[in-house]
Every structure is written in C-alpha cells, then in structure tokens.
Amino acid sequence: MPNPTFVAPSSMANSSRLYLSELAPGAVQSEIRAMSAACESMGGINLAQGVCDTPVPQVVEAEALAAIQRGDNIYTRMDGIARLRAAIAAKQRGDYGLDYDPETEVMVASGATAGLHAAAMALLNPGDEVILFEPFYGYHVATLKSQRVTPVPVALAEADFGLDVDALRAAITPRTRAILLNTPANPSGKVFTREETEAVAEVCLEFDLFLFTDEIYEYFVYDGQEHVAPATLPGMRERTIVISGFSKTFSITGWRLGYVTADARWMGAMAYFHDLTYVCAPSPFQHGAAAGLELLPASFYQQIAADHQSKRERMVSALRDAGLTPTVPAGAYYVLAEASVLPGLSAAEKARALLKATGVAAVAGSAFFSKGRGENLLRFCFAKQDAALDEACARLRRLGGG
Template identity: 75%
Template sequence: MSKTLAPHPHTASRLALSELAPGAMQSEIRAMTTECDRIGGINLAQGVCDTPVPGPVENEAIAAIRAGHNIYTRLDGIERLRKAIAAKQRRDYGLEYDPETEVMVACGATAGLHAACMALLNPHDEVLMFEPFYGYHVSTLKSMRVKPVLVPLAEPDWALDVDAMRAAVTPKTRAMIVNTPANPSGKVFSRAELESIAELAREHDLFVFTDEIYEYFVYDGAKHICLATLEGMRERTIVMSGFSKTFSVTGWRLGYVTGDAKWMGAMGYFHDLTYVCAPSALQHGAAAGLEQLPAEFYTRLAADHQSKRERIVSALRDAGMEPSVPAGAYYVLAKATRLQGETAAKKARYLLAQTGVSSVAGSAFFRPGRGEDLLRFCFAKKDHDLDEACARLRRL
C-alpha cells in the first residue's frame, strides 16, 4: 500500500493561487453589467451592441449550421473569410495581404491581441499604451508578465503628447498598442499623430499592435487611418479588427488579424493552442457580410450612431454631466462631479440606483488615482432603449 506523506509543518502549501491571480478581478464593466441585470436596468455600461444583425450575416450563419459547417476549421479560418478580409483591407486601405499566409481569423480581436503578444513579446518587455486605455489590453499584457507603460493623452480632447510618448521609451520597450477609434474616449488619432507614432516605431524598431475594431464608427467627417498604410509600417504593424461591432455580433467572438507573413505563423500557432479555431458556421456569416453588404451599409452605420451620440450627449448635458464628445467609437466619457460618491465606482452605483441606467467608472480606464470624476456610457443600443435611458438621465 502506498504511503501518503504529510506536508512538513513549516512548508507553505503548494495548493495556492498563481502569482498573477491575487491581483486579478472581474472588470468594472462586467461588474456593472451584472448589477444592472440584477435590478433590471438599462445597460449603458458594456459595449454589447444590441442593434440588429444585418440580414446576409444572420441568414448565412444559419444556413451554414444547417449545411453542416459545424466542425473545426483550419486554425486561421475558412478560406472564404480569409479572402474576404484580404479584399476588405485592399478596398478600404490599399493594403495587400496574402489570404493564405497573412490573414488569421480569431476568436475576437481580443484573441488576436493575445496571440500577437504570445508570438512577439517576452516576459519583462515593455509596451507603450495611451491613457485612457481599454482595460483588456492592459490585463492581457500583465497576464503574460509584460509591462504596460502608460502615456497620458491630454484632456479635454485627448491629444497625443509626443514628448511624453518619446520620454516613455526605454531599452526594454518592444511594442506599442494603438486603439483608434478608441475605447473609452472615442478619440480618432489624426494622421499627424499617427505619423509621430510611426516615426518612433521606426526609430526604435518597435512593433505596433493596432486595435481598429471601431474603424467604421467615425463622426463629423473624421477619417480612420490604418497605421499599416504609413511609410515603413506594414512590416511592423499587427492590425486587429473584427465583426463584433460592425455586424452587431459581439457574442459570436469573431475577429481577425492581418500582418506580415514573418509573424503570422507563430501567431496562428498560439491562437490554435488557446482557441483551436473561431466558430465555424459563424465565419460563413461574417464572410457573407463582407461580400454582400454595400458601401452604403457602412456610411449608414456611422450616421445612425452619430444620431445616437447626439441623443446621449444632449441627455448627459441636461443631467449636469458634461460629456467629452467622441469623434469615433460608441462611448462617451462624462464628468460625474455632481454625483454622490467618493469614487467613480460609487458614483456609477449611485447613478444606477437613482435612474436604473448603468455606466462604468472612469477609473477603470486610468492608472490609480485618475478618472475618478468620469463615467463612461455606451450608446450602441436599440433606439427605444437609448431614448428611455436618456429620459431617465434627464430626470436625475
């Protein structure tokens, strides 16, 4: 009979959380969504994007399930969708990517970033990010023991401080993350700002990971520029985007990455290791959207969300919460100084209790001590829900 050895009384148990786990917690976005669901409120916290799914996208996904497209795909996605993504990048930005070696379908843009970090970064590398930031970007880096280095954007219009960006570079800097149009600020980086970023990347031989998931959500004549189109940037830029926002299918978890063939093989390996492949039948739906939806779909998408933006901005002003009007994406950061609570998290919970409208504490997008006077609101909602939320905010 085998003997079980008792642990030495002075030896720490090996049954313990990892070094990373104690600092990990549910995101404030998820926490506010849970609390909003509990009271049956209107969720302007999470970017769920519950507007209707385009007909060709929905119909083709259903048809694909019924046609038996329910097994694993190639690790980088079905050929049809890879070709459609390559055609889209050519159409929109004049970028040529080989669908066989330079396009990867991912389980959302988040999975694309995860695969890129696994393939191209090492523990203790440093990555420049702009603040306010999207929390999943920071958390993904930390989960790989990579250090995010925050470069604050200048309020009130979130302008790029080139001197601050340059001062943040160290011998350990390996890459930069650029989110444009940006969550949570709605900032759309200008060509001059992107040229400054590109110059720094070339000078210090850095990768740039660009999160362009909101590429079609631009307002007031603003233009989204893909950083990979700038001189010397295609080789070092990993472009991440997806279909969650554009086609209102956030729950499908479908995104993609385009990049130079030198990097994509390793990225595909790590995506396969973690996710195996993106949902098979749903890839056909996304391909149909890219193939069949006309240019007017994208211009109407922007116009519809600009109308939604005007409604939420007006309601926030009437409620005494001055908004920073976004040039892109579908979020608004608004001043919450007049609301009760010592922190932004408490202000968000006070607002939810008073109005049944959930928001996210601005502090979720800044380093500790910043963003405590801000709340973020998502306006990618069905019209009747958004209008009801606006009415409730005005009664505050």
C-alpha cells in the first residue's frame, strides 16, 4: 500500500524512477563478442576470440571428471580448494622463486577477469586512475570503467610496441593509484623486456603505486624471449597483484578458472568481493587444474610454446600472402595485422568485409585503442587446432591470389 505521507519532489513529479544507471548507456557488446556471433551465424572460422580450442591435457580432464563422479560438486571455500591453492603457491615458487602462503595469499578466481574485478573492488575507489598500455585488452578497460575507475592509456611505440618511460611518467597525476601491466600482451603479443619491466617497477616505487599484472600468457613466449614476473623485482612483491589463470595454458577457457597471488594485507578484501560476485570457482574444475599443476612436467609447458610458435609462423605467413602486413608477436597467441587493403572506412567494417569474403573472423583493431586509433588494424588469434588454422590460412591466402 502506498505511503500516504510521501510527496514526490517537484523534479520527480513528471518523471519515472525506471531508468538505466549512469554506466549503462556507454556499455555495448564487445567487438570480440560481436565478431564471434557474426562468425557463428555464417559457420565461419573464428580467429576473433581467444577461445584456444586445442585439446585439454588428459590429466586435467580426467581429474575434473573424477571430481564430478566422486561428488566434489558443492561450494568450495571462497578463495578455492586447499589443494589448488597449494599447487598455485608451489607453481609460483618453482617458476619465479615467489613465496605465497596458500592460506592467506592465494585466491582461486572464476577466471582471470574475475580476479581483476575482485582486486579492483578491494583496492580502488571511484575516481582513481589506473595507467595501462595501449594497445590494451578491452576487458581491462571495461572492468575499470564498470567500477567508476578511470583507465589512462599510455601508447607504446607504433613500430615495435616499445615502452616510452617519459610518456608513462607524464601520465601520472595525484589520482593515479596503480599501473596495469599485461605481459605477454593481448592483442599485440608484446613481451615486456626485463629493462622495461624494471622501469615500470621503478615508477611504481617512486610514486607508491599498486601494480596489477595480467600474466595469463606467461608460458606463450617465442624466439628465446623471457617472461619477467614483476613481483620478483626488488620492493615489488608487496604492491604487485599477480593475476593469471588456466584458460590458455590448459585450453579450458570455458571452465572459468583463474587465480590471484598477492600480499596477505590485500587478499582478504579481494576474496570477500570475489565471494560476493561469484561465490567460488567451479569445484570439480578446480581439482582438474590442481592435477595439471601437480602432474604435468616442465616439458608440457615447453611444448605448448613450441606448438604455438609453429602456429604463429603459419598465421604470419598467410597474412603476408594476403597483403595484410603482420607485426610478429613475441608472445601470447594473437597477431595484429595492417588491413588497409580491405574495403571499409573503419576497422569494424574491414573485419566484416573479411568475414564476408573469406569466412574468417578477426577483431577490429580499434577495440584495443583509444578512440580514433587502430582503424587499419585487425587482430587474429592463432590458438586453433591445426585443421581449422590451416583452412583459415588457405582462405586468407586467396585474398592475395594465392
């Protein structure tokens, strides 16, 4: 029953309270999702989304199935099962010499994206600024904006994606709270060198900033490159929020399994916000990932890098033959290619023209840049099974008459 004493303010008398939030009008479907849907509708080959449809390691798959069958299907602790937290801590120690307490400094997340979301909720306030490097992963920008945090892009050099330290310093303001570093990077395949990573760390220390890292492509490095874990640098462990996951390494993008390792001072709040949004990551899948960390040998990780370097070579060669000049990535599993030969006034139009002509889906480069940039670039994902990748390459070559 209406409250008889309530009187609507004059400003509300002739208006509805039913309206979208301040954030919603600017929220649109990501170009990655849009191109995946367009590709699916025509039965094309999807090189747009980083789905990584290569086979799941047998030990990972078998343990997940066994967990379902033995009844490990209920809620876990909000920061994940003890077995997986211990395995993640052991992995960080073995790979990088980083010691994290699995009880207080490791959180299993519903994907790396959820890990970033929880970390931002715990550590940032509306109006804070976070510096990231352009080209950037659109979900990083969108996650920050969804929490009313301002992303501040700093452009990498166009020729080789080199870090401009002066530009980084110039971007810092009194509202800057953190830097977000994605290495190896999506979409460029940029692997930050040790010198560049040390420069970023120096800025974090000088201005007392958090460093959020997205290291999910840590094992996808080529040509003898090295992945430098920023938390290993002097003074950086306490301020670095390490975000990674299993989607790419174990080819389980649909399982939504990631993790965060960070100093215990920050982890409690992060786990709280992850619980609030996701409750926990899927229980049986956590057991599958734990088995992978426990049982897969070092040669497995070396092999996936070698396999994807081979896929990279095939993709780069096909793009060159098609007249789409690629930038050869040092890591991750994407290629940015120059696409001015394609019809269309924008990258989105060029991507759709390519899909129509070849049945191969790519993503508009503009999805990874500030407004007005990236309009002559397309991003291609080469983490595909060989038959699909080879067919996509053959279709692309026909653009160039091959």
